[in-house]
Amino acid sequence: MKSVSHHQATQLLHNKFIVVLGSSIMRSVYKDIVMLLQRDKYLTFKQLKSKGEMSFEQDCLVEGGCLGQMHNGTEYREVRQYQSAHHLVRFYFVTRVYSRYMQSILEDFRSGLKPDVVIVNSCVWDISRYYSKWIIDYKENLHQFFSALREILPEESLTVWTLTMPLGEGIRGGFLVPEIEHKASQLRFDVIEANFYSGTLADAYGMDVLDLHFQFRFSLQHRTRDGVHWNAIAHRRITSLLLQHAAQAWGVIMLCPMTAVENRGVPKQKQQQQHQHHHQHQQQLQLRRPAFVNAFNPPDQLRSRGSFYNGGYSEEFSSDALPFNFMNFQENNLQPQTNHNEAAAVYSRQQNRNGIEYKHHHHSEPYNELQHQSVMRSRHSRNHYAPYTHQRPKQYDRHGHYY
Structure with a gap:
């Protein structure tokens, strides 16, 4: 896992x-x-x-x-x-x-x-x-x-x-x-x-x-x-x-x-079978990958570290949660973020160090790199609780079923 x-x-x-x-x-x-x-x-x-x-x-x-x-x-x-x-x-x-x-x-x-x-x-x-x-x-x-x-x-x-x-x-x-x-x-x-x-x-x-x-x-x-x-x-x-x-x-x-977390108690043969199945599944995803996803493939160094990207798909395509920055709380009007190319470019420009990237949050205090080599502590911005919400696909009408 x-x-x-x-x-x-x-x-x-x-x-x-x-x-x-x-x-x-x-x-x-x-x-x-x-x-x-x-x-x-x-x-x-x-x-x-x-x-x-x-x-x-x-x-x-x-x-x-x-x-x-x-x-x-x-x-x-x-x-x-x-x-x-x-x-x-x-x-x-x-x-x-x-x-x-x-x-x-x-x-x-x-x-x-x-x-x-x-x-x-x-x-x-x-x-x-x-x-x-x-x-x-x-x-x-x-x-x-x-x-x-x-x-x-x-x-x-x-x-x-x-x-x-x-x-x-x-x-x-x-x-x-x-x-x-x-x-x-x-x-x-x-x-x-x-x-x-x-x-x-x-x-x-x-x-x-x-x-x-x-x-x-x-x-x-x-x-x-x-x-x-x-x-x-x-x-x-x-x-x-x-x-x-x-x-x-x-x-x-x-x-x-x-x-990958160590599988304790799982036989080695079964781990190999799981790995082979995962590899075949990734190949199938590669064949079915939509054209718009190919527009922002990650750099090789990010892909090799198993980063935010997963086989060309960003996190929002493989998670039940809302897409990253789906709601823009900096503005009065809450609007979804739809420019995936721009979002990927922002991620690729972040500074990487020891597998963790740091950015200045809009409520964060100044970050002094000389004093804090490994961690950033800032005032957090609270995530608004909206239970059981997700983006409804546009291709389904009001009475359509998509579960």
């Missing part, structure tokens, strides 16, 4: 303090970030499944977990931290978006070190373990959490609210105690409703929103058998999305994909 590389992750998060808040899925997000900061490998199934262990990949258990009582109740605590010479990553296990425990975490931010990046999600426990009619309570807690977070964190901090990923029809997990098993069949629909409320409120409070439900709607084969959790491939994709999001917010252009 092609993804953001270890080298890119260490450069982008150089001297950054990252905080991850959430339940078991967010714990796996934390673990994958810690893994990527050390080497290009996936998490193992055992690492994904384990909780509350004393140490994971040179991190340490600060509070809770096996230091206390291991249980599946709403009062379960687990605080983990990974620290290296230039990186600090911390994880808090939370079961409710706003509670006394969350207030204590926010007080740590108020009186202590301010995080540069906060990645947070809280949904499934909120809507299943506290009240049968959860909507009013969940909305109120979201208001209080977003308001407190905006008050405590400096403007330069990047806060990313991630929407909950798709649940299966038949689910089982630690949060699904016998008392609420009757909610299992309805919970996947409640998550969609809760995502709408939380995403809309996060956007209104000035937070960035990453819609993982939308991103993984067609990747259900990577969901585990319990219908809740996801495998290592999905979590590396989540990490790549988060890092690309942060790079865009900080005005850094990462040329992705850059490296």
Whole structure:
């Protein structure tokens, strides 16, 4: 699988303090970030499944977990931290978006070190373990959490609210105690409703929103058998999305994909078959390539590094997300960017260094190359949250089907 590389992750998060808040899925997000900061490998199934262990990949258990009582109740605590010479990553296990425990975490931010990046999600426990009619309570807690977070964190901090990923029809997990098993069949629909409320409120409070439900709607084969959790491939994709999001917010252009992650546990013969199949698929794409794409083939040096371009196609032709700069927020009128030749020329003129290109964002502070050789830190511009939006092909009429 092609993804953001270890080298890119260490450069982008150089001297950054990252905080991850959430339940078991967010714990796996934390673990994958810690893994990527050390080497290009996936998490193992055992690492994904384990909780509350004393140490994971040179991190340490600060509070809770096996230091206390291991249980599946709403009062379960687990605080983990990974620290290296230039990186600090911390994880808090939370079961409710706003509670006394969350207030204590926010007080740590108020009186202590301010995080540069906060990645947070809280949904499934909120809507299943506290009240049968959860909507009013969940909305109120979201208001209080977003308001407190905006008050405590400096403007330069990047806060990313991630929407909950798709649940299966038949689910089982630690949060699904016998008392609420009757909610299992309805919970996947409640998550969609809760995502709408939380995403809309996060956007209104000035937070960035990453819609993982939308991103993984067609990747259900990577969901585990319990219908809740996801495998290592999905979590590396989540990490790549988060890092690309942060790079865009900080005005850094990462040329992705850059490296192939090691396939742990996959036989060598099967890897060769996958590589051969991928090569044949690329040849078929080459034969079917539209004429207008050939107008801006990338330079050989970019293609050889596996850069932004993929077989002649730009990122917007191989992604479910909106095209790069689809919305121009510098102008009052929001208009799509349609000049692909001009966009490619801009990319080809960017300065490249160690696989990461740097540009001056329209809100960025001056970049002093003598002081910062590997990283650029600037005030981020927030991405507006528009759930489930994409450019509708012009060749289909209003009632046409194109899915």
